[in-house]
Amino acid sequence: xxxxxxxxxxxxxxxxxxxxxxxxxxxxxxxxxxxxxxxxxxxxxxxxxxxxxxxxxxxxxxxxxxxxxxxxxxxxxxxxxxxxxxxxxxxxxxxxxxxxxxxxxxxxxxxxxxxxxxxxxxxxxxxxxxxx
Amino acid sequence: xxxxxxxxxxxxxxxxxxxxxxxxxxxxxxxxxxxxxxxxxxxxxxxxxxxxxxxxxxxxxxxxxxxxxxxxxxxxxxxxxxxxxxxxxxxxxxxxxxxxxxxxxxxxxxxxxxxxxxxxxxxxxxxxxxxx
DNA sequence: GTAACACTTAAAGTTAACTTTAAGTCAATA
DNA sequence: TATTGACTTAAAGTTAACTTTAAGTGTTAC
Numbered sequence: 001x002x003x004x005x006x007x008x009x010x011x012x013x014x015x016x017x018x019x020x021x022x023x024x025x026x027x028x029x030x031x032x033x034x035x036x037x038x039x040x041x042x043x044x045x046x047x048x049x050x051x052x053x054x055x056x057x058x059x060x061x062x063x064x065x066x067x068x069x070x071x072x073x074x075x076x077x078x079x080x081x082x083x084x085x086x087x088x089x090x091x092x093x094x095x096x097x098x099x100x101x102x103x104x105x106x107x108x109x110x111x112x113x114x115x116x117x118x119x120x121x122x123x124x125x126x127x128x129x130x131x132x
Numbered sequence: 133x134x135x136x137x138x139x140x141x142x143x144x145x146x147x148x149x150x151x152x153x154x155x156x157x158x159x160x161x162x163x164x165x166x167x168x169x170x171x172x173x174x175x176x177x178x179x180x181x182x183x184x185x186x187x188x189x190x191x192x193x194x195x196x197x198x199x200x201x202x203x204x205x206x207x208x209x210x211x212x213x214x215x216x217x218x219x220x221x222x223x224x225x226x227x228x229x230x231x232x233x234x235x236x237x238x239x240x241x242x243x244x245x246x247x248x249x250x251x252x253x254x255x256x257x258x259x260x261x262x263x264x
Numbered sequence: 265g266t267a268a269c270a271c272t273t274a275a276a277g278t279t280a281a282c283t284t285t286a287a288g289t290c291a292a293t294a
Numbered sequence: 295t296a297t298t299g300a301c302t303t304a305a306a307g308t309t310a311a312c313t314t315t316a317a318g319t320g321t322t323a324c
Contacts, residue, residue, distance in 0.1 A: 017283075
């Protein structure tokens with residue numbers, strides 16, 4: 001019942017290049033993946049969970065190095081839960097600040113766009129006035 | 133009444149290294165800055181506005197290249213306002229997607245932290261039970 | 265006059281996160 | 295049996311955004 005995938009299939013499933021999957025493994029974000037008789041990697045649910053986790057964190061810009069620190073603690077066992085929790089709390093704070101920054105830039109940008117819009121509308125009106 | 137600053141003072145004011153200010157100029161994000169008799173750059177309100185603009189966009193991760201495209205259109209004059217507006221609208225869309233992604237990661241992270249918290253509390257309770 | 269200081273330029277170096285290349289292994293297929 | 299396709303590794307290359315270095319100029323302080 002355990003469904004396993006090749007590196008190519010895993011690559012498709014997550015839309016991550018095979019080279020990147022190998023790179024994540026060689027960087028220690030993904031534990032050494034089991035190989036079949038031909039020496040090819042066999043990806044299982046365990047890897048899928050890890051890849052999902054990495055993808056989530058990377059999508060928020062969390063660095064490979066930070067993810068590595070977390071994964072290393074994970075390997076050290078249950079007693080590292082307080083540290084892992086702290087890392088996530090720290091990252092969370094950073095992300096919340098980033099979200100705020102992003103919201104500010106979004107507001108700024110909306111204002112600037114609105115100014116341009118006003119300019120264009122004004123210009124349009126002047127054009128029409130001239131045509132009468 | 134026009135207050136001007138040296139590169140070192142401008143660097144302090146915006147908390148951007150002097151090397152980065154020169155780099156922005158050489159990349160065309162900042163127009164060639166006027167030099168005084170000794171050949172030193174003299175920063176004025178015009179530059180401050182531009183630096184503020186760049187800092188805002190960079191803080192949201194907008195690339196130097198994208199900012200350059202915008203600045204180049206700016207130089208081409210008023211008739212590029214529709215294109216400039218479109219660039220900002222496109223960037224805005226990207227940022228809004230990023231903000232959404234970020235919010236999802238934040239939620240995910242909060243869940244994971246809560247799980248850890250639950251584990252820790254449970255552990256604590258077990259400890260107490262054993263002590264009775 | 266010479267040392268210190270604040271700048272200048274051009275070019276080389278750095279870092280993160282990949283990506284590409286080169287050379288080789290293995291199993292199935294013509 | 296030879297070619298094809300899917301993989302393997304190790305190492306080199308790429309890109310963005312800086313940062314550092316090296317060599318030089320001009321003004322002020324001793």
